[in-house]
Amino acid sequence: MKQVKPFIPYGHQIIEDEDIDAVVKCLRSEWLTTGPLVKEFEGALASFCGVRYAVTLSSGTASLHALINAMSIERGDKVIVPAITFVATANAVLFQGATPIIADIDPNTLLIDPKDVERKITDRTKAVIAVDYAGQPCDYDELLTICNKYNIYLISDACHALGAQYRGNYMGTFGKGAVFSFHPVKHITTCEGGAIATNDKDIYERSIMFRNHGIDIDFRQRQKREAYDYNMVMLGWNYRLSDVQCALGLSQLRRLRKWIEKRRYLAALYRELLKGIDEVAPLVELPYRVNSFHLFVIRVLPHGLRDKVFQFMRRRGIGVNVHYKPIHHHKFYQEYYKQYYSNGQLHDIAPNAQMVSSQILTLPLYPALNDKDIKYVVEVLKDAIKLYL
Numbered sequence: 124m125k126q127v128k129p130f131i132p133y134g135h136q137i138i139e140d141e142d143i144d145a146v147v148k149c150l151r152s153e154w155l156t157t158g159p160l161v162k163e164f165e166g167a168l169a170s171f172c173g174v175r176y177a178v179t180l181s182s183g184t185a186s187l188h189a190l191i192n193a194m195s196i197e198r199g200d201k202v203i204v205p206a207i208t209f210v211a212t213a214n215a216v217l218f219q220g221a222t223p224i225i226a227d228i229d230p231n232t233l234l235i236d237p238k239d240v241e242r243k244i245t246d247r248t249k250a251v252i253a254v255d256y257a258g259q260p261c262d263y264d265e266l267l268t269i270c271n272k273y274n275i276y277l278i279s280d281a282c283h284a285l286g287a288q289y290r291g292n293y294m295g296t297f298g299k300g301a302v303f304s305f306h307p308v309k310h311i312t313t314c315e316g317g318a319i320a321t322n323d324k325d326i327y328e329r330s331i332m333f334r335n336h337g338i339d340i341d342f343r344q345r346q347k348r349e350a351y352d353y354n355m356v357m358l359g360w361n362y363r364l365s366d367v368q369c370a371l372g373l374s375q376l377r378r379l380r381k382w383i384e385k386r387r388y389l390a391a392l393y394r395e396l397l398k399g400i401d402e403v404a405p406l407v408e409l410p411y412r413v414n415s416f417h418l419f420v421i422r423v424l425p426h427g428l429r430d431k432v433f434q435f436m437r438r439r440g441i442g443v444n445v446h447y448k449p450i451h452h453h454k455f456y457q458e459y460y461k462q463y464y465s466n467g468q469l470h471d472i473a474p475n476a477q478m479v480s481s482q483i484l485t486l487p488l489y490p491a492l493n494d495k496d497i498k499y500v501v502e503v504l505k506d507a508i509k510l511y512l
């Protein structure tokens with residue numbers, strides 16, 4: 124009987140016995156939330172990234188929201204975001220009533236283009252959000268120079284790039300603050316979850332309050348002081364990450380370096396196998412960086428071929444994906460930007476993003492894959508190109 128190959132998704136978590144044991148141990152303990160494992164996970168994350176503070180939150184999106192709030196970004200302010208990113212990057216700006224302004228990306232890397240950032244700065248610009256797309260750090264030297272010149276904040280959306288490095292420093296250390304996501308397809312998981320990394324005490328303290336309804340001291344602190352009174356001093360949310368999730372995060376973090384090495388190995392194998400396929404261009408890797416490869420993204424160059432390849436590979440059980448449709452191509456944002464741009468203008472705000480949006484394709488990449496899986500993916504990709512070219 125012909126053996127059917129199991130579906131290969133584009134990303135997948137690894138959960139091992141030690142993760143399950145850590146979660147069960149927490150479930151049997153006194154503290155399911157607001158307990159000691161939250162601080163322990165935050166300490167381990169901060170020390171991994173080389174920053175003073177880490178604050179865990181219920182998602183990467185909540186982390187972006189809390190960080191933007193902590194910078195007092197509000198209605199009337201503008202925040203520059205890259206055209207190609209997950210919608211959460213721009214949505215978090217809107218949560219604070221501020222306006223996301225789209226900057227174009229470099230078509231070779233899909234990273235925000237510092238020159239377009241500078242062009243789009245006005246006297247209402249408060250911050251720039253740099254997204255380390257697919258795990259490759261942005262040009263932080265240039266972005267920091269621009270942000271310092273105009274006295275605006277740099278925010279690092281490193282949701283794709285936990286463990287990546289720029290000039291020898293880990294993501295988390297750049298800008299006023301950085302955010303990570305622990306969704307199952309990311310480098311480590313807490314099921315849902317995220318964190319802020321920062322060296323700024325004020326950002327740290329405000330984020331801690333913001334995730335706990337804007338209350339000045341939490342339940343554990345009140346218990347320690349044998350006090351019942353607390354004050355809500357700002358408007359906040361319940362964005363806490365539970366101890367159960369932090370138990371999982373702590374356990375996963377111990378294997379992060381090993382998993383990044385595996386991702387980098389598999390990405391190098393893809394590169395090798397894709398050499399000589401003229402119709403396909405992997406994203407360009409820049410110097411002075413360690414890419415932590417959340418995703419492996421290629422551009423399928425001939426006009427109209429990407430969608431055909433996508434469908435062919437899906438039919439053959441390969442979970443290729445597209446990251447992402449440009450922000451301003453989404454229905455919601457098309458409606459939203461009507462107040463700023465005519466239809467024609469909106470079409471032209473990010474020509475590189477426009478061009479690559481019909482080319483990009485994410486191939487499966489996660490540490491549980493092996494050489495045979497990667498070779499199979501590339502064989503199927505070649506079959507698709509041969510069939511449709």
Ligand SMILES: Cc1ncc(COP(=O)(O)O)c(C=O)c1O
Nearest residue numbers: 182183184209211282304305306
């Ligand atoms: C670039 C980027 N920013 C923010 C987020 C939001 O993270 P989360 O899904 O944990 O809310 C994601 C999630 O995929 C992302 O890719």
